[in-house]
Amino acid sequence: xxxxxxxxxxxxxxxxxxxxxxxxxxxxxxxxxxxxxxxxxxxxxxxxxxxxxxxxxxxxxxxxxxxxxxxxxxxxxxxxxxxxxxxxxxxxxxxxxxxxxxxxxxxxxxxxxxxxxxxxxxxxxxxxxxxxxxxxxxxxxxxxxxxxxxxxxxxxxxxxxxxxxxxxxxxxxxxxxxxxxxxxxxxxxxxxxxxxxxxxxxxxxxxxxxxxxxxxxxxxxxxxxxxxxxxxxxxxxxxxxxxxxxxxxxxxxxxxxxxxxxxxxxxxxxxxxxxxxxxxxxxxxxxxxxxxxxxxxxxxxxxxxxxxxxxxxxxxxxxxxxxxx
Amino acid sequence: xxxxxxxxxxxxxxxxxxxxxxxxxxxxxxxxxxxxxxxxxxxxxxxxxxxxxxxxxxxxxxxxxxxxxxxxxxxxxxxxxxxxxxxxxxxxxxxxxxxxxxxxxxxxxxxxxxxxxxxxxxxxxxxxxxxxxxxxxxxxxxxxxxxxxxxxxxxx
Numbered sequence: 073x074x075x076x077x078x079x080x081x082x083x084x085x086x087x088x089x090x091x092x093x094x095x096x097x098x099x100x101x102x103x104x105x106x107x108x109x110x111x112x113x114x115x116x117x118x119x120x121x122x123x124x125x126x127x128x129x130x131x132x133x134x135x136x137x138x139x140x141x142x143x144x145x146x147x148x149x150x151x152x153x154x155x156x157x158x159x160x161x162x163x164x165x166x167x168x169x170x171x172x173x174x175x176x177x178x179x180x181x182x183x184x185x186x187x188x189x190x191x192x193x194x195x196x197x198x199x200x201x202x203x204x205x206x207x208x209x210x211x212x213x214x215x216x217x218x219x220x221x222x223x224x225x226x227x228x229x230x231x232x233x234x235x236x237x238x239x240x241x242x243x244x245x246x247x248x249x250x251x252x253x254x255x256x257x258x259x260x261x262x263x264x265x266x267x268x269x270x271x272x273x274x275x276x277x278x279x280x281x282x283x284x285x286x287x288x289x290x291x292x293x294x295x296x297x298x299x300x301x302x303x304x305x306x307x308x309x310x311x312x313x314x315x316x317x318x319x320x321x322x323x324x325x326x327x328x329x330x331x332x333x334x335x336x337x338x339x340x341x342x343x344x345x346x347x348x349x350x351x352x353x354x355x356x357x358x359x360x361x362x363x364x365x366x367x368x369x370x371x372x373x374x375x376x377x378x379x380x381x382x383x384x385x386x387x388x389x390x391x392x393x394x395x396x397x
Numbered sequence: 398x399x400x401x402x403x404x405x406x407x408x409x410x411x412x413x414x415x416x417x418x419x420x421x422x423x424x425x426x427x428x429x430x431x432x433x434x435x436x437x438x439x440x441x442x443x444x445x446x447x448x449x450x451x452x453x454x455x456x457x458x459x460x461x462x463x464x465x466x467x468x469x470x471x472x473x474x475x476x477x478x479x480x481x482x483x484x485x486x487x488x489x490x491x492x493x494x495x496x497x498x499x500x501x502x503x504x505x506x507x508x509x510x511x512x513x514x515x516x517x518x519x520x521x522x523x524x525x526x527x528x529x530x531x532x533x534x535x536x537x538x539x540x541x542x543x544x545x546x547x548x549x550x551x552x553x
Contacts, residue, residue: 087500087552088469088499088500089469089472089499089500089501089552090552092469092470092471092472093472093549093551093552094552095472096423096472096549097551100420102551104551158451159446159447159449161447162446162447162448162449163421163449164421164445164446164447164448164449164450164451164452165421165446165451165452166442166443166446166452166454167451167452167453167454167471168453168454168456170453170454170455170467170471171454171455171456174455174456174459174463174467183470184467184470185470185471186453186471188421188451190421
C-alpha cells in the first residue's frame, strides 16, 4: 500500500500533471489509480459536495460557470466534475460542459474535469464518486458535480452529493410535470434559470405550489430561486443558499445521515457492477443462456421463465460449484 | 428466425477509439484565437465521437494559455487545433510553448484548417505532428489519431 502522505506530497507538488493523471487512472480503473484512491480515501470526507442536475439545456454548465466566478472572487478553492453522456453505439462522447467554464482557465484554485458517463445511466459515471473522493482528499473544500442532463429520472446524484441543486427553466411543463416523481423530489435547492425569459414567473409559481403540496424535505423547506446564468443575476443568492444548506447539514444530523446513505449507495452500486461483470464472464457466456435466449426470441419461452431457470442454476452454482462453470 | 447482423455488445463497446481494456482515448479539440468559424471543428468532434473517442470541445476564441490549461486538467492524449483565421504562425508557437511549460511534451498535437502548404514545415518544426488541410477525409484523421495517440506514462 502506498502511503497517503507520500501521495499527497506528489499531488500537491509542482508537477501539475499528477492530479489529472491520477484522475484518469481512477476513471480507467487502472489498479495503480485504485490503490492510490484506497490510500487517500481515509483523508476524504471534508469537502462540501454539491450536485447540479436538471434537464438538458436548462443551463447547468452556465450556472456552474457563474458560481465559479463568485466562489473564486471570494478566494475559495473549488473543483468541478462535469459529466456528459457516452454514445451507446460507439462508446465515444462529446464533453462540452467545459465550453462555458473556460474563463476560469488559468486559475490554480479551480480544477475542472469533464467525464463521460461510460455506459452508466442515472446522470453520473461509475467513477464519478472515486473522482470526488480524490479531489476531496487532495483538499478541495467545495466540489461541484454537474450531472448529465436528466429528466424525470436520473437521481443518482442524491447518493453522492450533500446538497442537490435542481436547475429548471421556463417552458418545460405544467403543474402536473411539477408533481410527478423524480428530480424535483430530490432537490435541496431549486434554481429556475433563464428567469429573464417569458414564463419564468409562472414556472416559479407552479414549482412553489407543487413543493408546498409536499412535506418539506428532511424538515426543511426548499428554496426556489430565480437565476440568469449568463448575466450572473441571482447567483449570489444561489451561492448563499448552497452555503446555508451546508450549515444546516452540520447543525442537524443530516450530514452524517446523508453520508451513510451515500456510502451504502456507493457500495451497493459497486457490488452490482462486480456482479454484472461476473455474470457477463460466466453465465452470460454459457450455452444454457444462449439456448434460453434463442427460445425467448422464438416465443417458445417467456423472458420471465428464462430468468427463473437461470436464477435456479445460479443458486445451485452458488451452493456448490463456482459460478459460471 | 433469421440470425441478425447486430454486433455483439462486447464488440460495440470496444470500438475504434478504445484501447484494449475499453479505455477511450481522450482528445481536446480547440479553436485558438479570433476565429468565429467552428463548423469544421464540430464535424470533426462528431466524427471522433462516432469513432469511439472522448472529445472535450473548448468552444471558440481560446488563448494558448486556456488551451494548455484545459489539456492539462483534462489529461488528454491528443490535441486538435482548428484554425481558419490565418493566425497559425502567431498562435501555434505560443500554444506549444504553453504545453511545454506544463510538461505536456508527450501529447500528440495535430492541426487542421486553412493552412498554406508553405507553412506546414515550419508548423511541424514546432512539434505539431500532422496538418490536415481542407478536403481531408474524416476517416484519415480518425485513423491517424488511432495509430499515433500516445500511451500515457502513469507518473507513479
